[in-house]
Amino acid sequence: MTAVEEKLQLPRIYKQTVKMALYDLCIVGAGMMGSAAARHASEKSGVKVCLIGPQEPKIREIVSGNEVFGTHYDEGRIMRATATSPLWADLAKRSEERYRELENLSGVQFYHEIGALTVGTRYGQFIGRTKSSLKGGPKGYDNVEILAAKELNDKFPYLTFADNDEGIMEKSRAGYINPRKMVMAQIVVAVNQGCDVIRDIVLNIEKLQGVYKLTTERGKIIWTKKVLLATNAFTGMHQLLKNPVSYKAMPQTVTLAAVSENTAKRLSQMPVVLYEGKGGESWSKTYPRDSSDNIQFYLLPPIKYPDGKYYIKIGHSDDILKGSLELTDIRKWYSGKGDEELEEELFKLLDTIFHGVRFENHHGDACATMVTPGKQPYIDLLSPTLAVALGGNGYAAKSSDEIGRIAADLILTSKWTYDIPKENFKVKFHVPSKL
Structure with missing residues (x-):
């Protein structure tokens, strides 16, 4: 401390x-x-x-x-300026411009600039909308690198992607905040x-x-x-x-999968990952898909939590949820570990996405997001x-x-x-x- x-x-x-x-x-x-x-x-x-x-x-x-x-x-939230919503992308960019100033004024470090990787099926809507959020397009945006499937697997050998996946790597001013x-x-x-x-x-x-x-x-x-x-x-x-x-309180479940300190050091340069697409051949076949038959998730690199352990975090999209929480249920939800079945599915997916990474154990955590119309x-x-x-x-x-x-x-x-x-x-x- x-x-x-x-x-x-x-x-x-x-x-x-x-x-x-x-x-x-x-x-x-x-x-x-x-x-x-x-x-x-x-x-x-x-x-x-x-x-x-x-x-x-x-x-x-x-x-x-x-x-x-x-x-x-929590200890980790994704920071990226590439987003499918131009409004949220703009708000993120303007916030990020003051992160270092806030750190200097407070003496508290919270911003980890490790990059953000957005991946999805090539020519899919997700990748298309993300590209459209880049001012001037990918070629005019010097902070972004477009990666084909082979380049993805070569650059990130500890992750597996599909042969028809494409990546958008935001190289700087992206990563995660605590x-x-x-x-x-x-x-x-x-x-x-x-x-x-x-x-x-x-x-x-x-x-x-x-x-x-x-x-x-x-x-x-x-x-x-x-x-x-x-x-x-x-x-x-x-x-x-x-x-x-008018809003819904949407129940969020995440899996926190523990890795050794050595593994955390080996993956110290891993970017945050967002995915929407058909998924890799080796990925878990039981993970729930959205209405477009896509797999969606977000992933954070190993982060040290207050218990002294390093965890890789994976979370889901709202598209696979059965419904929102009643106000009377939020307290109970926050006091638990999330949806146990979904947490197991998240871990199975995580375990098949990674290559050559051993997880020591895993557990769930819960929060709720306010979703407006x-x-x-x-x-x-x-x-x-x-x-x-x-x-x-x-x-x-x-x-x-x-x-x-x-x-x-x-x-x-x-x-x-x-x-x-x-x-x-x-x-x-x-x-x-x-x-």
């Missing part, structure tokens, strides 16, 4: 005693988007900001008492800029005589002129908006004093700094000044909000 990380354990940040005050802005939700918004809002001179959200529990069990969790409870440490970095900088951090859960938001009264689980009353909600999949849990926004983020003003930054859709970790920056500017100025049309970020409600 570094000196900065040790500093973060001090009560000054995580168990801060906050004097009764009227804040200019309270951000509800201390995950990746909320912490980013707190950092960007608190850098404005004369703006008094607080960030409210629970700390990560030491043990994720139902009996622990926690009912609100975060998708950032979401726990990224949130840590955002909070360190926000606190150094004067932001108060309250480790609690907001149960109710009420507007009284032009200001908001926030009531927390521990009985705190917080007064603020403006509110930004960054509560993601837990947004509907306490009906903070009285009427729910258009799979785009909600960054919107509901009133001049109330805004939301929601809808990660499984893509927001890499883009969270830019999302937080947009949301902070929006709520502080009460107007849209961003260079991308606001219609791309407009929130959808089941019925109009009453707050």
